[in-house]
Amino acid sequence: MGGLVLTAGLLLSLGMATLARGQEAGGENMVVSHGYSFYGDLKYPEDYKHFDFVNPDAPKGGEISVVALGTFDSMNPYTVKGRAGALSSTMYESLLGDGAADVYGEEYGLLAEKVEYPDSKDWVIFHLRKNAKFSDGTPLTAHDVLFSHNLLLEQGLPSYGAAVKKRIPKAEVLDDYRIKFYFTEGISRRSLIDQVGSVPVWSQKWYEDSGARLDESRLETSPGSGPYMVESVDVNRRIVYKRNPDYWGADLPINQGRHNFDRIRVEYFGDDTAAFEAFKAGEYTFRTEGDSKKWATSYDFPKIRAGQIVKTELPDGTPATPTGFVFNLGREVLQDRRVREAIALGFNFEWTNESLQYGLFSQRASFTQDTPLMAEGAPEGAELEFLQSLGDVVPPEMLSEPARMPHVSKPERLSDRRNLRQAMKLLDDAGWPVGADGRRRNAEGEPLAITFLFNTSNEGTLAAVVENFMANLDSMGITANLEKVDPSQYTLRERDRDYDMVFDNYRPFLGTGTGLHQMYGSEDSAFSVFNPAGLASPMVDAIIDASLMAESREEEDTALRALDRALRYEFFMIPVWYKDSHWVAYYDMYEHPEPLPPYDLGYLDFWWYNAEKAEQLKAAGALR
Template sequence: MSTLAVTFGALMLALPALAEDEKIIRSHGYSYFGDLTYPADFPHFSYVNPDAPKGGEIALWAPGTFDSMNPYSRKGRAGRYSWMVYESLLGEMPASGGGAPADVYGEMYGLLAERLEYDEGKNWVIFYMRPEARFSDGVPVTAHDVVFSHNLLLEQGLPSYAQAVKKRVLSSEALDDHTVKFTFAPGISRRSLIDQVGSVPVWPRHWYEETGARLDEPRLDAALGSGPYVLDSYEVNRRIVYKRNPDYWGWHLPINKGRHNFDSIRIEYFGDDSAAFEAFKAGEYTFRAEGNSKQWATGYQFPAVDKKWVKLETLPDGTPPTPTGIVFNLGREVLKDKRVREAISLGYNFEWTNQSLQFGLFKQRHSFVQGSHLEAKGAPEGAELELLKSFGDLAPADLLTEPAVMAHSSKPDRLNDRRNLRKAMKLLDAAGWPVGSDGKRRNADGELLTINFPIASSGSATLEAVVETFTQNLQAMGIDAKFEKIDPAQFTLRTRERDYDLVFDSYRTFLDTGTGLHQMYGSSEAAFSLFNPAGLASPLVDAIIDYSLETTTAEDRDTALMALDRVLRYERIMIPVWYNDSSWVAYWDQYEHPAELPTYALGVLDFWWYNADKAAALKAAGALR
């Protein structure tokens, strides 16, 4: 019997029994509802320049320190972009060489896999891998590496990830060297199954077996990848250099046309933002995404800008802003009372902060999906109201009748808005924290109301000023509040161990549902999930996420996600701060990008490119070495 016949027979035996009318879907990509923007024969993503030249270097900066090149361990501080050398079956992030385009949401296209097939009920999926795929050492990427990587994450990956995936993925098996099958658990949502297994980074089994390395340990000798970039060199706490791999196996793929254009990507490390900015002015690195409003408003007045050697751009950003803010640690007994959280929230004065510290350049965020069609507004009505009612006693009565929680307004002319401070004090009194004769708030047991707020010393001076003035308002309420600057490594450790009362952190926004919502906002992993810094554990949130995972139409899904936004705001797990609906970038004028940028990515490391003539002109003028 021929090898082909044996392989075909093995595949047929591997497939579960199918009903006669059950449909098998075969595709070059995946989206939950089956709709793909790009056809199987697409030449390239529509937003790239397919003729973008290859070459040159782009240099960026990173704050603090690093002691590992393994980004998948809870321990250590991983080097910036250390994940970018790895690929997956379908890909995930545009900057990582993945197969997910930046102009559409929720679609993935084959990367290590050239195609896939699955039953209509999404009980299993088979990926057919590209036999030409190679790791950077020339060893073929096989289905055995895929299975090994999947199991490695379950055994040594983040506990929240492993716990969630083990419930959903029953098995992974290599049917032959380039065919891999995943079988999913019955009776669960079909969301985040195919896209989950399709986006797992694929690591070389042979490298792990030869070295004995573990995924859960920090290390500088990182595993090889199969992506367009390889680690070239590093100096701990100083710099990392990635080089474009001329022997990369995937240059011929349509999804790679016009992408991964720089010959090298260099990351320079600095102790704080001030030192980093001075280094940018001196040309020590060449691209800077600016998040500091004071810097953007006043800092870019130096000779290189005047001479037009450095270019400033405000670029559109179509994604909902990251839900960033001052996050409450709900594991702290004092912060379990929502009245206390609301009172502390009233100590933040966005209007004064924006005007006095941020040059009026930001807008106030209210929602976890700010500015999108999913943002909850007013009181619930229609399908959303009916959905919330269907959860019975889990939904508080006032949630059904009151408008969605909005960030409070304050007067911009003074830091301590007296109206808000008075309201906050009444809330604290009602919560059992009256003010004593010494002006401090204590409970019935005489315990001080103490709040600790650590920040990383590598952060910007503006953030430090924001936290310091916010802390002053808490002290004016009689709270024993203090903030402390700590070194980045210690800050990383404390955030991982939730050793804080308040922390400046973020959640991920959402435009679609998926089981990742449980890792971010759900109860089952709340005690240890790194994606849930508040430790939120709400049965109502769990129920809404579960409902969203079972929806079969986009309309019902959107209703559930709007309800999720409403409930998250009702829970007051964080104080929303500011957002910018554009991206501020400054760069030495040797880079170019498409005139029309896609909605969901700036694409600096993805589809920008180097202009050799402009670079030569800068060097001839003495602007850059």
């Protein structure tokens, strides 16, 4: 659970499986396979027994409990209204599974036992497993797959429906266990087979009998085909999922060593302070930590010292999430790059890291940080040739200047005078001089005001970071308003893009895919929830389009390196910090494979419960 979602273009695996090939009547080569990757290379052969990174003998049983902050009012994770409960999509499966956390861009058959397509990838046929069924015992067939595909088009996110209809004009059921998808001529074959292969499958019978809609907020859940089902829901307090004892897919190779807990419990808290105290008291048992102050200073309590709670850092092989202060480019004042540059100079990463974050982070520069896809220096070789081939959409300076790097500040004090002087000159040049009252106004007398929207569930170190950032902006003469709202209001206002700035993130990428257009492209920029800045750049569009047409991994990597360079040039986010490990703390009754796979921490997936250790903790009074 978790990890990246775009097709990988980085890793080549040794010992790749050979795909079965045939020839159709028209003479085109056919591929029939137990899995899918765009270039046809799969690490695991058709007769694989389990993934390499799991423990196939992991015991089944026990409970793991985790935390969620804020509130929820729905158990339908696909609604565009309300706030869905944590893990509420975990009950639903797709034709292809995403469990190979040791390789990138490879998917293996889950509901589908095999996938069939021509070399042209003009269409695909999925062959479903005939023993697949929903948790209510009804069979899962190709009719349910088609129903789910159409339901998402009609009642899912408008941006999703608009994009998919252009690329997938037709889908048809061939028989109860075969479904065929056709793809639009003349477009990239990226993210087509894996797109339809990843659609969650719902029960057509349940939706038709109940009259429910996908876009409505509701607590009732439709039956899923996955290993877990809802046991109980206590709104805004707790959700419990239990293992389905009749799970149809328990013996599949893709599931060996996985889904090991009998129950997964989610405990809700209004803020992280209360949540941390609850963890110490044993109200939940597994915690991923994101607050550097807590990590550095608060994990020294009796249960830690007694060894009853494990505090550890585990390696994270995924690229750093592009997190930062995001500008709403729809705001007229922020369309002036000089204003954005000046605001950025008010953020002192070095002081923040040393004074508030205990020196635990590095500064992020790239959207593909510390990977071979990170742009460095000025473009040269294949990347330079690629950028030149795009013509006038690429600014001349991008062809000769080094990739944008964050500014450097002095760590000794919050206000770096050199940076603030530079920022104030930029604001003067942009037409926002300082008045007699110390406030900046334009020629019409309007104040330069910035509203920063902040989610109160993030109170703690992040609040202190933002407050100090706002203080520096205020010292420049900018009227900086920090507006703190509760999680439900935050969700609504973020969807409506009702803010000037917000602390948010984009998804990192190791490969190309049409999901890049949803995040960084112009077409959906006005409303895409994946593009909080509203970035709309012809240059970025052209690079993504070119990456989708790449015919080799080398061409793809070149285009994505250029994409990283272009995203940094457009400057719609002030990058903040990152780390290359997971901070986790858990009661010492959970175990995991060694080594962990690079692309997923997997604590809800392939970790397991040690019943003997759990009894010792209970006997010692460490657990309730």
